[in-house]
Amino acid sequence: MGIIAFNWGEGKNNQLTLLMNRDNWENRVISGTSWNRNGQILSGRCVANNGTWFGISKRGRVAFLVNAEILLDDVDQYTGSELYPIEFLESKKSPLEFADHVARRERQRHNNGYMSDPAEGWSYSLIVADMTLNSMVHIRKPVQAESNVMIQPVPFGVHTLSPYDGLDSTELPRDLRLRSLFSQMILDLGNNELMEEISWRFMYDAEGGRDAVFLQTRDDHPSGELGMLRFGTTSTTALVVKRTREVMLFERYMEVNGAWTTHDFAFNIQ
Numbered sequence: 001m002g003i004i005a006f007n008w009g010e011g012k013n014n015q016l017t018l019l020m021n022r023d024n025w026e027n028r029v030i031s032g033t034s035w036n037r038n039g040q041i042l043s044g045r046c047v048a049n050n051g052t053w054f055g056i057s058k059r060g061r062v063a064f065l066v067n068a069e070i071l072l073d074d075v076d077q078y079t080g081s082e083l084y085p086i087e088f089l090e091s092k093k094s095p096l097e098f099a100d101h102v103a104r105r106e107r108q109r110h111n112n113g114y115m116s117d118p119a120e121g122w123s124y125s126l127i128v129a130d131m132t133l134n135s136m137v138h139i140r141k142p143v144q145a146e147s148n149v150m151i152q153p154v155p156f157g158v159h160t161l162s163p164y165d166g167l168d169s170t171e172l173p174r175d176l177r178l179r180s181l182f183s184q185m186i187l188d189l190g191n192n193e194l195m196e197e198i199s200w201r202f203m204y205d206a207e208g209g210r211d212a213v214f215l216q217t218r219d220d221h222p223s224g225e226l227g228m229l230r231f232g233t234t235s236t237t238a239l240v241v242k243r244t245r246e247v248m249l250f251e252r253y254m255e256v257n258g259a260w261t262t263h264d265f266a267f268n269i270q
Contacts, residue, residue, distance in 0.1 A: 001163045002053055002066040003174060003213065005182035008129075008136055010156035015131055016241040019182060019199050020064060022053050023215050025073045026230040032261060033237070033251045041089050042249065042265060044235060048075040051082025054237050055089050056247065060131035060269040062239075063088045066163040067124035069144060071231075072222050081124040081141075088128045095128045095137040096151070102126070102139050103149040110147035121145050125166045127154065131241055131269060140166045158183055173211040181205060181213065199238040200252065245269040 006018040022044075024030065029047040036043070043055030054064045063085035088098050110121060123144040129136035136154040138161075154167070160179045162169040169175040181202040205213045216232035235253035242248075249265045 001068065001070050003178055004064060004066060004127075004161040005158070005178045006064075006127075006161070007158050007182075007186050008154055008156050013242055014240055015134075015243050016062065016129070016239065017186065018064070018237070018239040019178075019185075019203055020054055020237045020239075021203055021213065021215070021233045022235040022237070023231065023233050024070055025221060026234075027221070027226060028070075028073060028075070029256060030234055030253065032235075032253045032263065033249065033265070041086070042267075043086070043089070044237075044251070044253065046075070046082055049078065049080050049082060050086075051080050052085050053082060055085050056239065056241075056249070057089045058267060058270045060241075060245070061089050062129045062131065062241070063127065064161070065124055065126045066161055067122060068163045069122050069124070070163075074222075081122040081126070084124075084126055084139075085128075094133060095130055095135045096153075098128050099137045099139045099149075099151040103151065106141060106147045106149050121147075123163070125161050125163065127161060129154075131245075138167050142166065158186065173208060174213065174215075177205070177208065177211065178202075178213050199250070200236070203236045203238075241269070 001023040002021055004020045009015050031045045033042060033044045041055055041057045043052040045052050056062045065085050067081045084102060091098060093101060121144045122141060124141055126139040138152045138154050140150040159168050160175045161167055162172060162175045165171055185202055203213060210217060214233050218228050219231050221229045238250040240248045245268050247267050252260055252262045254260055
């Protein structure tokens with residue numbers, strides 16, 4: 001799961017400003033953000049399948065994902081919607097070409113016998129963008145058991161991304177609260193001001209219980225074997241991509257022992 005607010009800017013100093021909370025069960029091991037082996041892709045990873053929910057490359061490609069199937073915590077070592085962001089970041093396809101590729105892939109998975117059970121499908125919203133092309137596309141698969149994929153270019157402006165309602169949900173209190181907080185942050189953000197301090201204040205907002213931006217609950221794990229576990233926010237990512245091609249990324253994530261670690265990265269799109 002997760003929750004995201006971002007501003008896809010037209011004009012002004014910042015091309016993209018993004019805040020994201022990643023939510024998952026505490027038994028799922030998540031690594032902090034780091035560079036891949038060739039130093040070209042910056043992302044955190046899920047140890048179970050080496051997938052990610054967010055990444056950015058030095059070529060200016062960005063991908064971020066929210067998915068509903070993570071609630072079931074049924075992770076396959078070789079598949080999952082979390083592999084799509086890495087595939088996009090490594091590919092040379094434009095955002096729209098990649099969206100068409102995902103749609104074809106999902107039809108194949110559902111219609112050609114790749115799944116023994118339709119319930120093994122995925123439900124997700126994925127944003128893929130190329131900063132050098134100034135192009136951003138939303139890829140939405142709303143129903144786990146169906147192959148239908150919706151594709152839409154993302155217009156400029158402030159948006160939220162929800163694992164249940166996709167782009168710009170008007171129904172869920174959690175999305176509406178984050179949109180309000182994020183819109184306020186964008187107005188308060190000065191041209192030369194780093195986003196870190198302001199973003200932390202909003203993304204750690206815990207008002208509203210299960211509808212809070214920062215989620216922390218304890219529930220029975222869906223496997224029925226692990227008992228009561230924490231389900232909630234395990235990382236926060238803040239990203240700014242400037243029109244000068246300068247990138248700033250800040251992260252706070254939960255270690256396996258429950259301690260929180262913060263770090264930041266800065267580089268230029270090549």
